[in-house]
Amino acid sequence: MSPTEVLRLDRISKRFGALLANDDLSLALRAGEVVALLGENGAGKTTLMNVLFGQYVADGGTITAFGQPLPPGNPRAALAAGIGMVHQHFTLADHLTVLENILLGTRSLWSPSLDLGAARVRVVQLADQFGLAVDPGARVGSLSVGERQRVEILKALYRDARILILDEPTAVLTPQEADALFATLRKMVADGLSIIFISHKLHEVMAIADRCLVLRHGKMVGDVATAATSPDALAAMMVGGEVHRPKVAAGVAGPALMRLEAVTTPDREGAPGLKAASLSLHAGQITGIAGVSGNGQAALSDILSGLAAPASGRLMLGEAPAPARWTPAGALSAGVGRIPEDRHKTGTIADFTLTENAVLETHARAPFSRKGWMDWRAAADHASAIIAKYDVRCPGPEARIRLLSGGNMQKLILGRVLEAAPGVILANQPVRGLDIGAIAYVHGQLLAARDRGAAVLLISEDLDEVMQLSDVIHVMSEGRLTPPLPRGAATMAELGLWMAGEGFDHAA
Amino acid sequence: MRLEPIANPSALRRFGLPALALIATVIAASLLALIAGANPFATLGLILEGAAGSRFALLETLNRATPLIFTGLAVAVAFRAKLWNIGAEAQLYAGAIVTVVFGVTSWGVAWLQLPVVAAIAVAAGALVLLGPVILKTRFGVDEVVTTLLLNFVMLLFVSYLVEGPMKDPAGMGWPKSVPVAKDLRLPRLIEGLRLHWGFGLALIAAVLVWLIETRTVLGYRMRAVGQNPQAARFAGIPVNRVLVQTALISGGLAALAGFSEVAGLKGHLSRDLSPGFGYTGIIVAMLALLNPLGVILSALFVAGVFVGADSMSRAAGVPTYIADILLALSLLFMVLAISLTHRRVVWR
Numbered sequence: 043m044s045p046t047e048v049l050r051l052d053r054i055s056k057r058f059g060a061l062l063a064n065d066d067l068s069l070a071l072r073a074g075e076v077v078a079l080l081g082e083n084g085a086g087k088t089t090l091m092n093v094l095f096g097q098y099v100a101d102g103g104t105i106t107a108f109g110q111p112l113p114p115g116n117p118r119a120a121l122a123a124g125i126g127m128v129h130q131h132f133t134l135a136d137h138l139t140v141l142e143n144i145l146l147g148t149r150s151l152w153s154p155s156l157d158l159g160a161a162r163v164r165v166v167q168l169a170d171q172f173g174l175a176v177d178p179g180a181r182v183g184s185l186s187v188g189e190r191q192r193v194e195i196l197k198a199l200y201r202d203a204r205i206l207i208l209d210e211p212t213a214v215l216t217p218q219e220a221d222a223l224f225a226t227l228r229k230m231v232a233d234g235l236s237i238i239f240i241s242h243k244l245h246e247v248m249a250i251a252d253r254c255l256v257l258r259h260g261k262m263v264g265d266v267a268t269a270a271t272s273p274d275a276l277a278a279m280m281v282g283g284e285v286h287r288p289k290v291a292a293g294v295a296g297p298a299l300m301r302l303e304a305v306t307t308p309d310r311e312g313a314p315g316l317k318a319a320s321l322s323l324h325a326g327q328i329t330g331i332a333g334v335s336g337n338g339q340a341a342l343s344d345i346l347s348g349l350a351a352p353a354s355g356r357l358m359l360g361e362a363p364a365p366a367r368w369t370p371a372g373a374l375s376a377g378v379g380r381i382p383e384d385r386h387k388t389g390t391i392a393d394f395t396l397t398e399n400a401v402l403e404t405h406a407r408a409p410f411s412r413k414g415w416m417d418w419r420a421a422a423d424h425a426s427a428i429i430a431k432y433d434v435r436c437p438g439p440e441a442r443i444r445l446l447s448g449g450n451m452q453k454l455i456l457g458r459v460l461e462a463a464p465g466v467i468l469a470n471q472p473v474r475g476l477d478i479g480a481i482a483y484v485h486g487q488l489l490a491a492r493d494r495g496a497a498v499l500l501i502s503e504d505l506d507e508v509m510q511l512s513d514v515i516h517v518m519s520e521g522r523l524t525p526p527l528p529r530g531a532a533t534m535a536e537l538g539l540w541m542a543g544e545g546f547d548h549a550a
Numbered sequence: 551m552r553l554e555p556i557a558n559p560s561a562l563r564r565f566g567l568p569a570l571a572l573i574a575t576v577i578a579a580s581l582l583a584l585i586a587g588a589n590p591f592a593t594l595g596l597i598l599e600g601a602a603g604s605r606f607a608l609l610e611t612l613n614r615a616t617p618l619i620f621t622g623l624a625v626a627v628a629f630r631a632k633l634w635n636i637g638a639e640a641q642l643y644a645g646a647i648v649t650v651v652f653g654v655t656s657w658g659v660a661w662l663q664l665p666v667v668a669a670i671a672v673a674a675g676a677l678v679l680l681g682p683v684i685l686k687t688r689f690g691v692d693e694v695v696t697t698l699l700l701n702f703v704m705l706l707f708v709s710y711l712v713e714g715p716m717k718d719p720a721g722m723g724w725p726k727s728v729p730v731a732k733d734l735r736l737p738r739l740i741e742g743l744r745l746h747w748g749f750g751l752a753l754i755a756a757v758l759v760w761l762i763e764t765r766t767v768l769g770y771r772m773r774a775v776g777q778n779p780q781a782a783r784f785a786g787i788p789v790n791r792v793l794v795q796t797a798l799i800s801g802g803l804a805a806l807a808g809f810s811e812v813a814g815l816k817g818h819l820s821r822d823l824s825p826g827f828g829y830t831g832i833i834v835a836m837l838a839l840l841n842p843l844g845v846i847l848s849a850l851f852v853a854g855v856f857v858g859a860d861s862m863s864r865a866a867g868v869p870t871y872i873a874d875i876l877l878a879l880s881l882l883f884m885v886l887a888i889s890l891t892h893r894r895v896v897w898r
Contacts, residue, residue: 347784371786382784391778402774402785411767418765 046072048236049094049125049205054103056089063089064100065260071205076227076237078247078268081257082280082477083448087240090257091207095127096120107205126198127207132190136183141165143182144197161200168199172229173222187334188219195226206230207238212246216334217505217538224250242280243506244273258282281478288486292529293513296325298360299497300346300378300466305355307341314521315341318355321516321523323466323497328488329526330512331501333541338521339470339501340383346468346499347380348373374403379464381455383471383501385448389455392444396436399443400425400458428457433483449480456487467491470501485511505534505541519543553893567891571883578883579876586868593866600861601854607861609745613815615846615853617642617824619752620807621831622838622845623759628679628800630763630840632776633686633793635679637697638804639828640704644678645671645805647708649812650716650819653730660733667734668809675805676798678704683797687790701828709821716819727819736814748810752846755803759842762799772796804828833881839888852877 049071056064063086071077081087092098094105099115106112107123134143145161165178174192176185182193191211198206208227212220227237227250241247247254248268256264256279264279277285300323307315316338323329331339344350345357348370357364359376373380382388390399401410401421409420425439432453436446443451452472459467469488473481488511492498502508508515515532517524517540524540532540539545556563580590602608621638628635648670657663682696709725711717716727736746763769771792774782783789811823834852838844859873 348786349784369786370784371788374786380784387778388781388784391774391781393777394774398770398774402781402787405770406767414767416765416767416770 046074048073048108050106051090051094052104052106054090054093054105055101056086056093056098057101062260064093067103067257067260067262069255069262071236071238073204073236074231074234075253076231076239076251078251078254079238079240079257080242080244080247080254080264080276080280082242083475084477085257085280086260087257088209089260091127091209091238091240094120095125095207121201121203124202124204125207126201126203126205128191128194128198128209128211130209130211130213132194134182134190134193136181138182139178140176140180140182140185140193140196141178143193144178144200146197148201165196165200168196171233172199173226187214187336188216188222191215191223192226199230204234205236205238207240209240210242211239212241212243213503214334216541217534218542220246243504244276245506247276248273256280277478285478285482287482288489290489290510293327293492295327295513296495296497298322298324298358300360301356301358302345302352303356303358305345305352305357307345307350307353309521310341313340314338315353316345316523317521319521319523320355321499322526323499324514325465325495325497326492327513328492328498328500328511330508330515331499331518331523332505332508332515332537333503333518335503337518337541339503339518341521342518343383343468343470343501346373346378346466347382348378374462377463377465379459379462379467379496381452381459381467381469381472383474385451385455390443390451393442395425395440396429396434396443396446396454397422397425397439399454400428400439403458404462424461428454428461432457432460432487449476449483452476452480452484456484460487460491465496467496467498468501469498471503472500473502473504473507505537509534509537517541519546522546554896555893556891559891563891567887568884571880571887574883575876575880578879579872582872582875583868586872588866588868593862593868593872596862596865597855597858599858600865601858606744607857609743611850611854611857612745612749614857615849616746616748616752616814617807617811617827618830618834618849618853619749619756619846620810621804621827622834622849623752623755623831623842624800624802624804624807625831625835626838626840626842626845627759627763627772627803628796629835630776631772631793631796632779633683633796633800634694635697635797635800635804636694636832637679637682637700637828638800638807638831639701639824639826640697641675641678641801641804642808642811642824642828643704643708644674644801645808646812646819646823647711647808648674648805649734649809650727650730653734653813654728656731656733658733663731663733664736664813667813668806671805671809672802675801675803675808677801678805679797679801680794683794687793705821708819708823712820718818725821729818730812734813735817736810746810746814748814751806751810752849755806756842756846759799759803763842768792768795804831807831830877833877836881837884851880855880 047070051067051069054064054067067090079087093100096115096117096119104111107125112123113119141158141162144165162178169176174196176189176192182190211223215223231237239251251268254266254268254271254276255262256276258280302319302321304318304320305316306318309315313336333339345352348368351368365372401424404410410417422439428434429436429439434450434453436450473484488498500508500511513529514526516526517537519541520543580594583590583593600607601611621642624638625635649667652667652670678700682693685691685696686693712725712727718726718728736748739745739747739750771787774787775789775792779789807827812819816823830852834845834848837848855876856873859870862868863870
């Protein structure tokens, strides 16, 4: 073990049934180093980190932290050894203050006093040192997502973490917030901490990491210095071959097929509703909605899906207002195709077969049913056609859809939507969690639908995706929409300012 | 110890585990017989003989299975749509009450009166379940509570009727209603055998429910709403309307149990018309894994256990409530088997 080496994972293997999630993986981390862990969904990144953090027990292999072997399957031991993890989904108690959250679990149940004063001094000092501005007395429930992430990092630092694992930390941040996070990470590294950074955003990895480790199908397929590689080379390593991204040419705008005129909807469950949002969806165009999740995207999606009607303002279909009783069935018959955000909970019924899922939206119509009786043969034929045309990999139309991978499930939903030849297509996070090949496929299909004259609304928290595909971009922040920004009219930094909510007062 | 899900259980798992559950039930029942001081093999033999050992025993089992098929179907249909109808007992009595109300006087046209009264009974049962379902869809009131409590309300109402306005003056003071007219007695299924047409009706109902569930738009929607109401709603399925339609079918089926017991067997309404057929219907439906055709088999099984235990008790002196324990155990083992079909236990 070299003097600066702080962590060594040696020949880790972990098997889930037939799936070898981690296959003989080794990894070494030095003090003051940022290592990026790259790989597609299902490559084994999360499994490896869960093994390191003691959530899983590896089938084989050893872990050494600061020269001491780490007992397997013990998160407390990992914490005690100075390993901290910031999960993608935060683990904070909303009704406690920042300070209380940080102290949670650090004190014995029997200690008579909390001694908040000394703890506060230490937290403030840590926050100053690493540029993690947050008020220790604030309730976590009132904090923004970026602030909550800072609390998570402070929590790890307070426990003297010397190795910090960050799982997709920028997924929930605006570009500016991500830059601030990177500045913090650089300060931590300068202080001698080591960081494992899990991500699939290649430009971020290039910006922050010293070294990139690439996983594919549970195996380590690359260990390269960032300076000696390129995003394209990393992407090729991740998928094991050349990546074919669809070529994006500008769309030719036709008439507006759907318009929102100053639509407002009520807030619900902590998520903002729409605030006088105006939007025009034109035939032959992809309209992108950029923004951090939880800023009204769900409300916008509900309007297009027919799940909610405007409380005020108007929803126009072509030149006519939408029916007053605006329902999912009404949206479907108005020619709106919907790809929902959550394909498992909203898009499909897990224990239904592919056939049953394929006709979920059209089962009440001929040829799938007549006079109330289902024609299962026609439905199965339809499912088979979608399976063939959209390259859905599955055991057959009678297999239950829960057996399919996310990508294949999404292809079935895509086929279900596109085969109905919709005029307007809602694509809400259409590629979330998909691998690069499936992403390219879904994007290609959306572009093809656009070129056939459909008006596509693309909602995504991935700014790269929005900028790459959209002919027109609106930025969404706290339920408000910016005016349309044509392709290339705004830089990523400018979009980021809108995403942070700046400039809306003048625009509204 | 923890449970890991299995994506695609093998045939051995899917059929072997329920079989194992039955075997476990038999073993547990034998132990109970031992505790009661009887020979377990003799006890089980007597139950089997009492349930199916003679023509009389078999017919008794089929008669007892008839209301259980109806209530089992009622529960199976509702549970399929995740509508937790615990009130089949109340719907059964609603069907029985209107059968007596519209059956005491003959209309002179028996072939018309029977089906019309059956239809009115169905409507009455449907109506009894409609209230809880509207409360559920409109105000989010838990239907488990409302349907369960309605059972007691209905039983008290029946008590009032058979002690008061419907009391049979010729009943020697017994709390039972006036008998229905001769026209309203269900004919024998086969001449000379003590088995009425209610059993035939129950079989037809099971096939119809099976057809509805597997072949119709309504059945497809019921399953969709039961498995994932969020996805169903997103896909344009009117979730609340489907729940109301399900309730009408479920309540109507349970009411047919009441109709068939009055018109086929008892001829009058009394407080003990149903020894908990509505509740036992839940066991029947669960044992059948909510499959309408499976309900026939599980109703026969449950009826056989009851009838067999009755006769065994007379012969061997083991108390009859061994039947209740046996059914409870079979349900517990079956639920465990079903749960383990899709999960495996991992020890570590």
